[in-house]
Amino acid sequence: MRRLVAVCNSSAGSADDDALARALESLREGADVAVATVEGPDDIHAVLGRHPDRDPVAVGGDGTLHCLVDAVARRGELTSRTVGLIPLGTGNDLARTLGLPTDPEAAARIVLDGHERWMDLLVDDAGGIAVNAVHLGIGADASQKAAPLKPFLRRLAYAAGSLVAGVRSRGWRIRIAVDGRVVANGRRRVLMIALGNGTSIGGGTPLTPDARPDDGKADVVVSYATGPLQRLRYGMLLRRGRHGDHDQVTTLRGNRIEVNGEAIPVNADGEVAEPVTRRSWQARPRAWRIVVPQHD
Numbered sequence: 001m002r003r004l005v006a007v008c009n010s011s012a013g014s015a016d017d018d019a020l021a022r023a024l025e026s027l028r029e030g031a032d033v034a035v036a037t038v039e040g041p042d043d044i045h046a047v048l049g050r051h052p053d054r055d056p057v058a059v060g061g062d063g064t065l066h067c068l069v070d071a072v073a074r075r076g077e078l079t080s081r082t083v084g085l086i087p088l089g090t091g092n093d094l095a096r097t098l099g100l101p102t103d104p105e106a107a108a109r110i111v112l113d114g115h116e117r118w119m120d121l122l123v124d125d126a127g128g129i130a131v132n133a134v135h136l137g138i139g140a141d142a143s144q145k146a147a148p149l150k151p152f153l154r155r156l157a158y159a160a161g162s163l164v165a166g167v168r169s170r171g172w173r174i175r176i177a178v179d180g181r182v183v184a185n186g187r188r189r190v191l192m193i194a195l196g197n198g199t200s201i202g203g204g205t206p207l208t209p210d211a212r213p214d215d216g217k218a219d220v221v222v223s224y225a226t227g228p229l230q231r232l233r234y235g236m237l238l239r240r241g242r243h244g245d246h247d248q249v250t251t252l253r254g255n256r257i258e259v260n261g262e263a264i265p266v267n268a269d270g271e272v273a274e275p276v277t278r279r280s281w282q283a284r285p286r287a288w289r290i291v292v293p294q295h296d
Contacts (some may be wrong), residue, residue, distance in 0.1 A: 002031040002112070004084065005051040007068055009060035010039045016088050019104045023059060023086045026108035044071040048081075055082050057111055061089015062132055066269035069131050069288060073121070078288040084111035085290060090203055091270060094132040097198035097213060098292045114291040119213050120197055121287035122268075125280045130268040131288075132198040133207060134281060136259065137172055137223075138231075139192050140267035171226035174261035178220055178254035186261050191231065193264075194221040195257055195281055201270075206241030216285035217253045224248040257281045 006024060027033045034054060036047040044067055048056060056072065058065040065085055072078055086107040087095035098117070101107050122130040171189030175182065184190055194201075196208025196219040208219035225234035225248040237243040244251045263275035 003034075003051075003054040004031045004057050004111070005034045005036055005047060005054040006057045006059050006086075007044055007047060007064065008035065008037045009064045009088075010037045019088055020059060023088070023104035023108045026105040027057070027086075027111060030112040038067075041067045041071055044068055045074065048072065048075055048077070055084065057084035057086060059086045059088055061087065062091050062093055062270045064089065065094060066129070066131055066271055069121070070129050072288070073129055078121075082116050082289045082291060086111065091201070093200045093203065094198045094213070094269075096200055096204065097132070097211075098290070099295075100292065110293055111291050114293050116289045117214065117292045118286040119288050119290055120216060120218075121284045122195060122197055122218060122281050123284055123287075124268075124282075128268060128273070130195070130197065130281075131213075132269050133194060133196045133201050134266065134268045135192060135194040135201060135207065136174075136264045136266050136276075137190060137192040139194065139201065139207070140265035140272055171224075172262045172264045174259050174264060176222060177258045178252055179256055181254075183220075183250055183252065184222055184224075188224060189226045190222060190224055191226050191234070192221070192223040193259060195219070196221070197283070201267075205238060207238070209241040214286070216283060217255050218257060218281065218283045220252050220254055220257060222250045224250075255283050 034051055038044050048071055056068055058068045072081055085095060085100060086104055087100055087102055100110060122134055171191050173186050174184060174190045175186035176184040194207050196211040197213045199206055199209050199211050201207045211219040223234055225231050225246060230248055234243055234246050237246055243249050258280040260278040263277050265275045266273045
């Protein structure tokens with residue numbers, strides 16, 4: 001019998017209690033399951049240390065999965081432990097990319113009966129990771145504005161945050177290089193920079209709709225749509241995944257992405273970090289494993 005440890009987010013509300021109970025019940029039908037409720041990355045690191053013989057299962061949203069994979073990486077166990085995911089968050093964006101069901105019992109059955117898929121990982125020069133996406137600029141600003149709205153608006157929080165951020169933003173002067181090729185020289189203001197391993201952010205916004213999480217590269221989007229009407233058109237196209245058609249948007253694919261310039265907010269897998277003036281990311285192919293549906 002498989003040995004698992006379910007890593008559950010302590011900030012989940014009472015509305016998720018029933019879903020969590022059903023997920024754990026389904027897991028226990030086919031595995032020996034330990035349950036750990038965590039508040040942050042340090043807790044997850046400690047849980048992994050207490051259960052070295054169990055594969056971890058993230059029971060929560062993109063943030064929970066991000067923290068779990070980060071902890072596994074810091075322990076040097078990415079290739080020795082396979083991660084499972086039962087999506088109970090507000091966004092569940094990587095789950096969408098992987099075709100994982102949002103029903104907790106169905107997702108638990110995938111953990112038990114699915115197959116392992118090797119995944120790329122975005123790693124930055126400060127030691128941070130992203131499993132789904134990194135975005136800088138207005139998207140990260142929107143996430144920050146949306147954070148206090150999540151308990152009330154759930155998936156609509158990101159849209160509300162985007163509205164507030166879009167009204168205020170003037171853009172940032174940033175130099176951007178992808179695999180050594182300069183795609184923005186820093187003289188022109190940039191509204192948003194995105195690095196996609198998965199296809200969407202913010203609960204389904206198709207930021208990098210053609211991205212594949214196992215092709216060894218990140219899909220990169222650079223938007224220069226800083227004017228009011230340009231921002232409006234960009235936002236409308238973004239919701240439909242057609243922002244690549246905007247004449248103020250550049251899309252490309254690369255392995256190493258470097259940015260430097262004015263301090264710009266950063267969001268990795270929904271986790272907002274302090275603004276940076278310089279950062280680089282490397283797409284590491286086949287860096288970790290997750291359980292996905294058999295038909296994947």
